[in-house]
Amino acid sequence: MDFEAPADAWYVYVAVVIISVSFAGIVVGISSMPPPDAQQAANAIETATGSEYASSASYEHDADVVTIDRQTITMKNEYGTAHASFSYGTVVPVNGHDRLENVTGGQSFGAAYDDELDDPHTDGTATFFEEIAEADEANSGDKLHADGEIVVRTVAIRDDSAVGLDARTSNNEALEQDLADADDGLDAEDFQIPGEVELRMTGTAASETTVHVSGETLTDAIDVDGSDGWLRDTITGYTCQYGGFWCDDEPDIEPIEYVLESVSTLEGTETVTLVEGDLDEVTDSEADTVELWTGTYELEIEADGDDFDGCHDTIDEAKDWTEICGPDLTLESFDDPHWHETRGDVHYVTLVTV
Helix, strand or coil: CCCCCCCCHHHHHHHHHHHHHHHHHHHHHHHCCCCCCHHHHHHHHHHHHCCCCCEEEEEECCCCEEEEEECEEEEEECCEEEEEECCCCCEEECCCCHHHHHHHCCCCHHHHCHHHHHCCCCCHHHHHHHHHHHHHHHHCCCEEECCCEEEEEEEEECCCCCCEEEEEEEECHHHHHHHHHHCCCCCHHHCCCEEEEEEEEECCCCCCEEEEEEEEECCCCECCCCCCCHHHHHHHHHHHHHHCCCCCCCCEEEEECEEEEEECCCCCEEEEECCCCCHHHHHCCCCCEEEEECEEEEEEEEEEECCEEEEEEEECCCCCCEEEECCCCCHHHCCCCCCEEEECCEEEEEEEEC
16 A cells, blocks of 8 residues: 655645644734723823813723723723723713713813703702712723723812702791780681791892792781770760860771882891781881781792792791702712812812713
């Protein structure tokens, strides 16, 4: 049997060797490609976080997945994974949060949050902080699909001048008892007469404010004269008219349940007096008719002015402060978050998209 190889077998051998070496070269070439440059990305981020003022930076990359967690960044693609950190400041990845993405990309804070900033009872800065906190919870430490460019921006903003109004009442117990004594249909234990309304401002109102206070009607008529009988009333009426003596000098009382007061500034605490003193003090007047507040709870408080829009609520009893209107969210809701720094009266936050 002839086991001798054909004369052209060495050509086949050489071809196989060449192909094998070529494939080996391809494999070696693939495995030798570097992973994303996480350190360059960290340097770009630190350009913004390390700046004393508002600033921005960007870095093009080839990562498929990026993970940012406060001061660290991890970048991964098919060639490997790289890690790096930056030493100054922390950032919040905001992918998936449209308004924050727009601000990171260059839109002004004022343009992105104009609705909140224009509303006198909404704190636009607090709304901005709330969305940052949501993005931080959703994205920090999680893998994010990357689009080829890291964009980072440090934003500088100031407090929003949102205003609010709180109120509380105190009752006039002396008048309550006098009215019950003067009117058999009233029992002092069954009603309360608010005598004063204290107003407390949150924020700063720059213009004059009109405060309306109205209450439910306690009674439509009040008779404080009383009658001494037909004969005595007739005699005293005659002597007063023609002789000028034995006159009934008690004025008529017109019950009211609405008070309107203009307050030029609402700084600190202001007081709106509804009724002061007991019935004798109220009727101690030379006027023929005096107005007497007889509004009771529920008490409607409403504020009108350039700084107030739709500011109203009710108070159903004398108690602690009640918010009539004001921001639902303030900066006090945020307890020194890691992504926030205050220098002077300016707040700095650094946002990033991957």
